[in-house]
Structure formats: C-alpha cells, structure tokens
Amino acid sequence: MMATLRALAEPSRFQIVELLRDGPRPVGDMAQRLRLRQPQVSKHLRVLGDAGLVEFRVDAQRRIYALRPAPLQELEVWLERYRSLWEDNFQRLDTLLEELKTGEKKRRGLRR
Amino acid sequence: MMATLRALAEPSRFQIVELLRDGPRPVGDMAQRLRLRQPQVSKHLRVLGDAGLVEFRVDAQRRIYALRPAPLQELEVWLERYRSLWEDNFQRLDTLLEELKTGEKKRRGLRR
DNA sequence: AAGACATATTCTTGTCAGGGAATATAGAAC
DNA sequence: GTTCTATATTCCCTGACAAGAATATGTCTT
Numbered sequence: 002m003m004a005t006l007r008a009l010a011e012p013s014r015f016q017i018v019e020l021l022r023d024g025p026r027p028v029g030d031m032a033q034r035l036r037l038r039q040p041q042v043s044k045h046l047r048v049l050g051d052a053g054l055v056e057f058r059v060d061a062q063r064r065i066y067a068l069r070p071a072p073l074q075e076l077e078v079w080l081e082r083y084r085s086l087w088e089d090n091f092q093r094l095d096t097l098l099e100e101l102k103t104g105e106k107k108r109r110g111l112r113r
Numbered sequence: 114m115m116a117t118l119r120a121l122a123e124p125s126r127f128q129i130v131e132l133l134r135d136g137p138r139p140v141g142d143m144a145q146r147l148r149l150r151q152p153q154v155s156k157h158l159r160v161l162g163d164a165g166l167v168e169f170r171v172d173a174q175r176r177i178y179a180l181r182p183a184p185l186q187e188l189e190v191w192l193e194r195y196r197s198l199w200e201d202n203f204q205r206l207d208t209l210l211e212e213l214k215t216g217e218k219k220r221r222g223l224r225r
Numbered sequence: 226a227a228g229a230c231a232t233a234t235t236c237t238t239g240t241c242a243g244g245g246a247a248t249a250t251a252g253a254a255c
Numbered sequence: 256g257t258t259c260t261a262t263a264t265t266c267c268c269t270g271a272c273a274a275g276a277a278t279a280t281g282t283c284t285t
Contacts, residue, residue: 152275153274
C-alpha cells in the first residue's frame, strides 16, 4: 500500500501507469510518447515493478510492460473504508456545497 | 490528484489520515497517539491541508483537524477508470490465482 | 498584567530520490 | 564473428524533504 502510493506519487511514473492502462507497451514506446529518456523510463519501471504495479514479458530484445491490477485493487479496498465520509448523508450537504464551489467530478451510484 | 498522492505517500501523514478517519482531532492528541513530536505533526498537517485533505476549526487555543472527503473521492474516481482491469472476466482467473499464491512472482498472458 | 497551554514556524542538517551521461547487457540481423 | 537495436545499470550531482531543536504566535486562566 505504502509502496503503491510512493510509486504513484511521482509524475513520470503516474504517466507511465496511465499509459499502460490502455494496454501493454515496450519501454521505447513509452519513452517516446512521454518524451522521457530511455534510462529514466527503465528506472521508473523498476520502481513500479518493485511495487508490484507492473510486470513484463520478453519479446526478443524488447520487454513488454503491463499493469498488474492487484495493487490498484488494494488501493480501492483501502479507499472504500473512507467511502462513508462522502456517502453518508451527514456529509452530503457539505460535499454538495464543495462541488458547487469548485466544480468537482461526478459521483455515481449510491450503495449500501 | 498528484498532490493527494504525494501527501499520502508518507508514513506519518498516512497515519494521520487514518486517525482522522474516525473523526476530528486536535493536534496534540494526534501527536500523542502516533508518538510524534508536535512540530512534525503540525508540519504534516500543513502539507495535508495544502493538498486539501484536511481542514480545521478553531476551538480556543486548539485546532480541531478533520478529513476533507473531496480529494479521496477524486482518487476513487481516478481508480474507477482502472476497475475494468480486474473486473472484466478476462482477468478474473489471473487475479484470483495471484491472491491464492500470496507470493510475488511474474506471470504471463495479458490480452488486448 | 503574567504565566501556562496549544499550535505554528523557522533554521539547520542529513538523507534520499530523480535526472543526466556514460556504460553494460542481451538479442537480432548481417 | 561484428554491428545494430532495445533495455538495464552505474556513477555523479543536485534539489527536495523530513526530523530535530529552538522559537514565535496566539489564547486561556488567574
């Protein structure tokens, strides 16, 4: 969890994760799209890998990196413990006002 | 979003957030419970505040800090874009196996 | 008023993480 | 084999950041 947060809390790595959301990619491709140098991308991928956020498969001299869902799933589980903060109605008005003030994102289906 | 992640990606601040999940608390109380020195707690609270994660109300010489749900809500919204990674059935078995194993190892076969 | 209490801020210092450049490794193609 | 391509790793340097200690700000109590 901590490792996941630390890994994501860096702009370049965050971008890499966003890229990989659309599917696996080789290192060079990411470097090009994100306008980063190859070594830095490799280094970031190592951090992401250590955090369990990515894995790769070898294709000749290429390494095709892909997202591993598990850590993100954990993050979501953790976040759910906070869900009552904005879902329970004792907070509703507060949140609503906040949204009006700053133009927040949508919120979906009310469960539980 | 980035600010939120950066703020959470620090153990003490993460703990503070966890504490505040149960309700608002004054600074001294948090310092005591987390065995941190008061100045460090104040500093962390400033970072959390700048990220919009906490707010406070003044009570005499105390400042009662509370969680602000908005940033966490944003995080959840962001995470939902990744939800298909583990909710779609083409990934179900994969993820399940991973959980059963509980050990971290490489694995193959992502589609798309 | 003075002192006690709660919190914030400053300053310093040590550590660590990320970028750049160069180099190493590994496989493919010739 | 040698060369080209793709990626990883090393080394150095700098900037950021968190802890510690001391101090400042602010408010209550007497």
